[in-house]
Amino acid sequence: MFYYLRKNTGVYYVIVAGMLWSMIGIGIRLIENANVWQILLYRSSSLVLFLFIVLLINTKKNPFVLIYQSKFPVFIAAFGLFIAYSGGIYAVQNTSVANAMLLFASAPLITSILGYYFLGEKVSLHTFLAILIAFLGIFVMFMDSFGNNSINGSIGGVISAFGFSIFTVSLRWGKQNNMLPSVFLSGLLAIFLTVIICKIQNHNLIIERNDAFYALFLGIFQVGIGLILYTVGSKTVPAAELTLLSLCEVLLAPIWVWIFLGEGATRLTFIGGFILLIAIIFNSIFLIIKRNTKKLVINK
Numbered sequence: 001m002f003y004y005l006r007k008n009t010g011v012y013y014v015i016v017a018g019m020l021w022s023m024i025g026i027g028i029r030l031i032e033n034a035n036v037w038q039i040l041l042y043r044s045s046s047l048v049l050f051l052f053i054v055l056l057i058n059t060k061k062n063p064f065v066l067i068y069q070s071k072f073p074v075f076i077a078a079f080g081l082f083i084a085y086s087g088g089i090y091a092v093q094n095t096s097v098a099n100a101m102l103l104f105a106s107a108p109l110i111t112s113i114l115g116y117y118f119l120g121e122k123v124s125l126h127t128f129l130a131i132l133i134a135f136l137g138i139f140v141m142f143m144d145s146f147g148n149n150s151i152n153g154s155i156g157g158v159i160s161a162f163g164f165s166i167f168t169v170s171l172r173w174g175k176q177n178n179m180l181p182s183v184f185l186s187g188l189l190a191i192f193l194t195v196i197i198c199k200i201q202n203h204n205l206i207i208e209r210n211d212a213f214y215a216l217f218l219g220i221f222q223v224g225i226g227l228i229l230y231t232v233g234s235k236t237v238p239a240a241e242l243t244l245l246s247l248c249e250v251l252l253a254p255i256w257v258w259i260f261l262g263e264g265a266t267r268l269t270f271i272g273g274f275i276l277l278i279a280i281i282f283n284s285i286f287l288i289i290k291r292n293t294k295k296l297v298i299n300k
Contacts, residue, residue, distance in 0.1 A: 010236035013229040018248030020226035025097035025257040027218045028089060034211040036090045037194045038203055042212055044085070044190035046219030051184040054228060059178070066181045073174030074182040080170060081186035081227075082193070083163025087156045095153025098254035098265035099141055102273035103157030105250040108280055109134045110165040118169060130283035137275030140268055171234050183227045187219075250277070 031039060055063040067074070091100035109131050115121035123131075141154060171179050198205055207215075257263040265273075 010233040013233035015248055017226040017229040017233065019252060020222055020229075021249040022101075022252035022256060023222050024088065024218070025092055025101070025253045025263075026260055027214055027222055028092040029097070029257060029261055029263070030214050031211045032208070034207045034215065035203060036086065036093060037197045037201070038205075038207050038211070039089050039215045039218075040085055040190055041194040041198065041205070042207065042215035043089075043219035043223060044187040044194065046216040047224045048184060048187035048191065050220045050224040051180070051187060051228075054224075055180060055184060058180070063181060063184050066178070067185050070181050070185075071174055071177050073170045073177070074179060074185060077167045077170035077174070077179060077182035078185035078189055080163045080166025080168075081183065082189050084160045084167060085163075085186070085190055085223075087158075087160030087163055091153045091156035091160055093153070094156060096254075096265050096269060097257045097263060098273065099269045100153060100157045100160075101250045101253040102269065102276055103138060103141060103154060104161050104164070105273075105276050105280055106134055106138060106158065107161040107164045107168070109283065110162055111168045112283075114165050114169045115172065119172060124286070126286040127283050130279040133279035133282065134276050137272045137277075137279060140272030140275060143268055143272075168234070171231060175235055179231050180228065183224075183231060 028039070034042075052063050055061070055066060059066060088100070088104070091103065109127075112121070112123055112127050112131065116123045138158065167182075170182065174182075195205065197203075254263075254265060
């Protein structure tokens, strides 16, 4: 039923997905003692259970059978999501939410580069200029991190954006197929790898009840539902509009932690973030203008 959507419905799905993802900062901040791998393990466990039920109801097939029958893009998308999960949690734990979210905002521009190399999508002049402006903003935010522990969080934010770009490009690559199994597979992959990492690093697999509750909650309501909506919406929403709508998460996340937790951001983070947002909005506006111009030519 998910795949017979009108264009506007897909737009709403992507907006709501961004709103759900924007709650990651509050969720991670409420977790007191669990580390990145413990959080990812519990969050992925609830995500897998939730996706198992959704896929079973939606397709009437065993999700493990769907994975077995899946095409290659599903596996690449799952790997990309695992990278995005790990980098995202680590970034929020080691730098301000504002800094982490603004670095996540580089994902649409990274996607343009990957799309050019792997899908043959041409990078226009305005997109190339936007990429240069964006990396200037990222550099400014990194300057704010030098000399303190938040540099690792900034690196985690860029790694997360790179992983999400791999996921997005894979969705485009496999858009003719059911890509929801990729989200289910990403959870399975995360569980398998985080258990191994926790064992190697001697981290306890049993965490405090409060931390477990928030991590499990994030797996269903913040990540699970958001990824379902984004995956379904990406089938009907053009890339230009997806890029613009993805700013919802970036803009809202720092606001939530400021309102509910009183967490602010430094001056360089705001300056770098402002430069980055200018780059993304600049690129998105040109893409939409180009798309609407083509429509006018066709209508004539």
